[in-house]
Amino acid sequence: MRATTGNIMKILFTALLIVGIMVILFYPHGRAHQNGRRTISFWSCTGQKEEIPFIVTAFNAAQDSIRVLSNAIPWQEQEKKVLTAILSDNPPDAVSQFIPIVKWASRMALMPLDKFIERDRFDTTAIFPALWEEMRWQGHIFGIPISSASYAFYYNKKLFRQAGLDPVCPPKTWAEVVEYNQKLMRYDKSGNIIQMGFFPFYRSSLVASQNSPATATIIAWELGASFLSADGKTVTLVNPAMLRATQWILDFLKPYPIGKIEAFAAGFGYGDQQAFAAEKVAMMILPNIFPDYLRIHAPNVEYGVALTPTMPGCPIASSTGSWWIAIPRGSKDPEAAWEFIKFAASKETQLNAYTAMDQNLFPTNRLATADPVFLRDGKMQIFVTQLEHAHSSTIIPMAHDVFWREFYTAQEQVVYGNQSIEKALGTAQSIIQHELNKALTYDEYVRSKMNFFDE
Amino acid sequence: MNNQITKPQKSPLKKKQALLGYLFVAPWIIGFLVFGLYPIVMSFYYSLCQYDVLRVPQFIGLGNYKELIGHDPYFWKSIWNTLLYTVVRVPLVILGSLLLAVLVNNAVKGIRFFRTVFFIPSIITGVVLSALWLWLLNPQYGLFNSILAVFGIPGPLWLQSPHWSKFSMVLMSLWSIGGGRMLVFLAALQGIPTALYEVVDIDGGGWWAKFRHITVPMISSVIFLWTVLEVIFSFQVFTEAYVMTKGGPLNSTLFYNLYLYYKAFDDFSMGYASALAWLLLLIILVVTLMQFVVGKKVVYYEGK
Numbered sequence: 001m002r003a004t005t006g007n008i009m010k011i012l013f014t015a016l017l018i019v020g021i022m023v024i025l026f027y028p029h030g031r032a033h034q035n036g037r038r039t040i041s042f043w044s045c046t047g048q049k050e051e052i053p054f055i056v057t058a059f060n061a062a063q064d065s066i067r068v069l070s071n072a073i074p075w076q077e078q079e080k081k082v083l084t085a086i087l088s089d090n091p092p093d094a095v096s097q098f099i100p101i102v103k104w105a106s107r108m109a110l111m112p113l114d115k116f117i118e119r120d121r122f123d124t125t126a127i128f129p130a131l132w133e134e135m136r137w138q139g140h141i142f143g144i145p146i147s148s149a150s151y152a153f154y155y156n157k158k159l160f161r162q163a164g165l166d167p168v169c170p171p172k173t174w175a176e177v178v179e180y181n182q183k184l185m186r187y188d189k190s191g192n193i194i195q196m197g198f199f200p201f202y203r204s205s206l207v208a209s210q211n212s213p214a215t216a217t218i219i220a221w222e223l224g225a226s227f228l229s230a231d232g233k234t235v236t237l238v239n240p241a242m243l244r245a246t247q248w249i250l251d252f253l254k255p256y257p258i259g260k261i262e263a264f265a266a267g268f269g270y271g272d273q274q275a276f277a278a279e280k281v282a283m284m285i286l287p288n289i290f291p292d293y294l295r296i297h298a299p300n301v302e303y304g305v306a307l308t309p310t311m312p313g314c315p316i317a318s319s320t321g322s323w324w325i326a327i328p329r330g331s332k333d334p335e336a337a338w339e340f341i342k343f344a345a346s347k348e349t350q351l352n353a354y355t356a357m358d359q360n361l362f363p364t365n366r367l368a369t370a371d372p373v374f375l376r377d378g379k380m381q382i383f384v385t386q387l388e389h390a391h392s393s394t395i396i397p398m399a400h401d402v403f404w405r406e407f408y409t410a411q412e413q414v415v416y417g418n419q420s421i422e423k424a425l426g427t428a429q430s431i432i433q434h435e436l437n438k439a440l441t442y443d444e445y446v447r448s449k450m451n452f453f454d455e
Numbered sequence: 456m457n458n459q460i461t462k463p464q465k466s467p468l469k470k471k472q473a474l475l476g477y478l479f480v481a482p483w484i485i486g487f488l489v490f491g492l493y494p495i496v497m498s499f500y501y502s503l504c505q506y507d508v509l510r511v512p513q514f515i516g517l518g519n520y521k522e523l524i525g526h527d528p529y530f531w532k533s534i535w536n537t538l539l540y541t542v543v544r545v546p547l548v549i550l551g552s553l554l555l556a557v558l559v560n561n562a563v564k565g566i567r568f569f570r571t572v573f574f575i576p577s578i579i580t581g582v583v584l585s586a587l588w589l590w591l592l593n594p595q596y597g598l599f600n601s602i603l604a605v606f607g608i609p610g611p612l613w614l615q616s617p618h619w620s621k622f623s624m625v626l627m628s629l630w631s632i633g634g635g636r637m638l639v640f641l642a643a644l645q646g647i648p649t650a651l652y653e654v655v656d657i658d659g660g661g662w663w664a665k666f667r668h669i670t671v672p673m674i675s676s677v678i679f680l681w682t683v684l685e686v687i688f689s690f691q692v693f694t695e696a697y698v699m700t701k702g703g704p705l706n707s708t709l710f711y712n713l714y715l716y717y718k719a720f721d722d723f724s725m726g727y728a729s730a731l732a733w734l735l736l737l738i739i740l741v742v743t744l745m746q747f748v749v750g751k752k753v754v755y756y757e758g759k
Contacts, residue, residue, distance in 0.1 A: 080720065087509055107509040107723070192595055262615035262704070263594035401721035412705050416617075435722070438505065446510045 037067040040336045042325075043085075044070065044096035045078050053096075054353045055146070055344040062343065066336045068094075082328070083109060091328035094337040096146065098323045101135055102397030105142040106443060108450065111327045112140035116338045126347070130390040131322045131364050137397065143326035144345045147353075147361035149287040150383040150390065151213055151318050153309065157302040159184060159195070159282040170283070170306040174219060177283065177309050178252055184282045193256065193264040198283045199275060200249050201261065201415055202408075210268055210275055212285050213319035213393065216411065219245035221317035222310055227395045227403075235396060235436060237407070237429040238422065244311075246421045250414055258416055272297040285318075288362045288383045305379045307386065320390035322364055347371070362387065398439040399432050406431050502729035512726065519730035530731070532706055533714040534738075536621060540710065541689035544625045549682055551632035556640035557670065570641075577634025581694035588627045589614070589699050614700055617707035624695050624708060636681055643674040672755050679754045683746050690739050711735055 044053055056070040071092065073081055079099055085091045086109045097104070104110050117124065122144075124132060131145040157167035163183045171177045181197030188194050200215035217225075225241035228234070253261060268275045275281040276290075277298035285308060294301050308316050325344060327337045343349055350363040351371055362383060363369050369384045396403040406428035413424040465473075477484075502519055504512035523530045559570045579587075591598050592613035600610030613623040651669045660668070671678070693712040696702055702709035702717075715735070719728035 083509060103723075107507055109509055259612055259616070262612050266594050266612070266615050267596055399722075401717070405717070405721075408703075409706065412703065416705060418705070438724075442505045442507070442510075442513055445505070445513045449511050 037065060038333060038336050039067045039069055040093035040331075040333050040340065042068050042070050042094045042096070042337075042340065043073050043082060043092040045073055045075050054356055055340075055349060058349060058352060059340055059343050066339055068340055083107075086328045086330060089330050091330045093327065093331045093333050094325055094340055095328055096323055096325045097143075098321060100394035100397050100400045101143045101324055101326065102137045102394065103400060104326070105137040105140075106398060106439075108446075109329055110142045111329055111331065111334060112142060113144070113327065113338070113341075114140055116334075117141060120338075120342065122342065122345075126365050126367050127345070128320075128364055128366060128387050128390070130320050130387070130392050134322060134392045134394055135324060143324035144341050145322035145324045145364040146341075146344050147350075148320055148322040148364050148387070149289065150320060150362045150387040151285050151287050151308070152379075152382050152386050153306045154276060154284050154286045154290060155304050155306065156276070156279060156282040157304055159279060163197075163282075167304065170304060171309050172307075174248060174309045174311055180283065181252070182255075191260075193260050194280070196264065196281050198252070199265070199281045200252055201265070201411065210284070211287060211290070214407065214411075215285070216242070216245045216249050217391075217393075217395075217407075218285065218308060218317055218319060219248055219311060221319075221391050222314040224314075232398070233436070233440065235399075235403075235429050235433045237410075237432065238425045242425060243421055246411070246414060246425065249411070250421070253415060274298075276303075277301060288380075289360060291379075292360065305382055307382055316386065316389050318386040318390040319393045320387060321393045323361065396432060396436060398443070399435040402435040403432050498729040499733060501726050502733050504726040505724075506726040506729075507723040508725050509723075515726075519727050520734070523727075523730055523734065529706070529709060529714055533709050533711045536707065536709055537690055537692065537711040540621050540625060540692060541686055543622065544628055544689050545682060545685045547625065547629060548632055548636070548685055549678060551629055552634075552636040552681075553640050553678065555633055556637045556644055557666070559637070560641055560644045573633030573637065575633075577631035579630075582698055584627070584630065585695050585698035588630075588695075592623055592627075614708075615704060617705040620700060620704060620707045624692070624699075627695060636685075639677060639681065640674065643677040644670065647673045675754045676756050679746075679750045683743055683750075686742060686746065687739055690735065690742075 042053075042056060051072055052070045056068045059066075059068055079097070082091070082095055082097070083104075101110070105112075116122070124141075127145055128148070131148055132141075135141045135143050135145065153170060155170045160167040163180075165180060165183060171180045177198050184195065184197030185193070186195035199210075199212075202210060202212060202214055220239075220241045223241035223244055225239055225245070227237055227239075227242070229236060264280070265275075267273070267280065268278075272278060274293075274297070276284040276286060277294060279298075279301060291303075294303065308318060310316050325341045327334045327341075331337055345365060347365050347367040350365045350368040351373060354360050354363055354368070354374060363374070368374060369380070369387075375381055375384075394400055410419075410424040410428040413419040413427075414421050418424075419427070501512060503516055504514050505518075506512035555573055559566055559573065590596070594600055594610060594612045594615060597610075597613070599613065603610040611619045613626075614620050647669065651673070652665055655665050655669060658664075691712055692710045693716065696708040696710050696713045697716065700708045702713050711731070712735075715728050715731045718724045718731060
């Protein structure tokens with residue numbers, strides 16, 4: 001049969017179409033070299049209004065040899081997106097994240113950075129200790145903290161005045177917090193709580209969205225608590241400090257029926273409905289970014305910032321966590337990625353980032369926070385002190401989510417009066433321990449199959 | 456030789472047509488194999504492993520299943536929560552939709568307007584609905600408790616009390632009784648011959664007799680189908696709890712799928728989560744088969 005011109009055209013058209021689709025699908029879009037500059041890709045979720053993170057713009061402007069292509073990934077399911085990219089051997093060269101780094105490091109998703117740190121004599125003491133220790137797993141460092149949050153004690157001056165309290169004298173001890181709270185309590189005609197002095201009971205529901213760390217862990221840290229044995233194998237949630245801290249929460253809430261507390265807390269929300277912004281709670285432990293938050297959502301709130309209250313004779317304690325940058329396993333140009341990370345962690349970059357942006361996370365570099373430019377705002381010294389005394393909120397790295405779920409469940413059981421403190425914390429401890437054991441056994445198995453560190 | 460007689464040679468045209476046919480269904484076949492069958496088979500394999508997606512799976516046999524059934528208090532808690540939710544919710548939504556369908560089946564003036572009004576709530580998606588109900592059910596500022604307060608009734612802590620939280624979610628799911636389910640019931644109702652109702656009229660029966668002896672038996676197959684589907688949907692409840700309560704208070708809204716989600720995507724215990732998923736399939740299968748056994752006795756199929 002003789003092929004007609006029409007048929008030939010059809011075949012040609014189909015072939016062209018297929019080739020075209022293939023080219024679009026498989027064209028290597030991340031070109032490694034651009035105008036003689038090495039190009040690396042960087043993925044980050046950005047909460048700032050700047051689409052391209054400040055550090056990327058600054059790095060690209062500061063030198064000529066490496067160009068960072070920034071890719072903003074959406075907040076939703078971001079962890080799964082990056083992990084999928086790593087798994088399919090097509091990861092970015094550098095990635096910025098805030099989830100516990102050990103969760104990723106232990107899954108061998110990241111490259112250890114020790115050889116870079118040693119070679120370039122990277123000043124590890126410049127990073128706040130709590131943040132630096134978070135980066136460690138199995139004796140190796142897997143990322144560099146770039147920005148963090150420092151928490152301090154915020155109090156509402158207007159509500160203090162209304163309650164007859166001195167607006168320049170916030171409570172210094174947890175016992176004083178109880179006293180102040182009693183004076184700051186307000187009820188409506190039906191006896192419903194409409195204002196509290198302090199709110200210590202954040203549980204796993206939406207109340208946890210108030211951006212405030214768990215009061216019980218802060219008090220327990222002040223009392224010297226440690227929740228994991230030094231070898232990282234034994235969970236010690238039931239310890240004298242934690243028992244005392246939980247007892248404080250229970251005593252604090254005792255005068256108020258749990259139903260009234262729950263009904264009051266159900267009104268907490270986002271934006272101007274956040275408990276402190278809505279002037280529903282007069283004292284709250286909140287991050288250093290909160291003044292920016294108030295400026296946007298509740299500019300009329302008159303507040304002061306102080307060190308967190310303490311237990312008698314104890315030092316202050318605080319909670320923290322960081323946004324870190326790491327190099328995923330399978331990165332095409334780890335050297336260039338490392339140069340970028342070093343730049344982002346430097347004192348100058350962190351200071352410039354702090355002054356250039358609208359909403360500011362806290363620097364991780366102590367040299368930046370010691371600079372007079374940074375300390376111009378008197379409040380900042382408080383946040384620096386808080387961060388020096390901070391503990392990582394990643395308490396059991398290998399069972400992080402289980403830890404917090406069980407911690408809040410135990411708190412609920414206690415506050416609802418269902419279980420004694422010992423029983424509730426004991427149950428939580430055994431569940432977390434079980435998960436940790438499983439994680440460690442699996443980890444051992446994997447390392448017998450995949451030799452990662454000697455690569 | 457005989458073979459050639461019984462099995463005629465395919466003509467080139469037939470062959471070409473067959474090839475084209477396969478080519479046209481190929482996207483679906485490939486999609487099914489890659490995104491359907493492969494994950495299903497692999498999830499069964501992973502359910503027998505310790506596995507966290509990024510590293511090699513460790514085969515542990517029935518370890519996950521044994522732990523779930525024998526040692527995991529949250530497994531039983533989530534089954535209990537889900538079962539209770541299903542048992543309360545399914546009869547209510549079926550009955551609600553059926554009554555609403557009977558109501559809008561009347562040929563009164565402006566009935567189309569009412570049908571539309573009843574249907575509209577069901578087009579709102581789960582997350583938006585959850586955010587809305589979070590405020591409707593707010594104990595201090597919510598609409599429900601404000602209305603109750605007018606009558607001097609102190610409203611409950613809808614979502615904040617472990618005793619009310621599941622019921623609140625059932626209440627919330629009644630929001631969509633005017634949706635697709637009602638429309639199918641309506642279509643079924645309109646398929647009932649009016650002659651049957653006339654017979655009841657002649658016999659002197661009232662509306663109850665019509666509903667009980669004509670309407671329900673005549674559409675029993677549709678009711679049955681929706682009951683089966685709603686049981687399956689109820690077992691898969693997730694969004695409301697994930698958005699509104701995160702499983703609390705005191706794990707009273709920790710539904711099966713929410714627990715599965717926590718295990719899979721918070722803890723990355725994919726093996727364990729796969730085992731949970733396969734057990735859910737088994738549970739739904741058993742419940743559905745039981746329904747079919749009962750259904751055989753009570754459902755009337757017109758075609759038979």
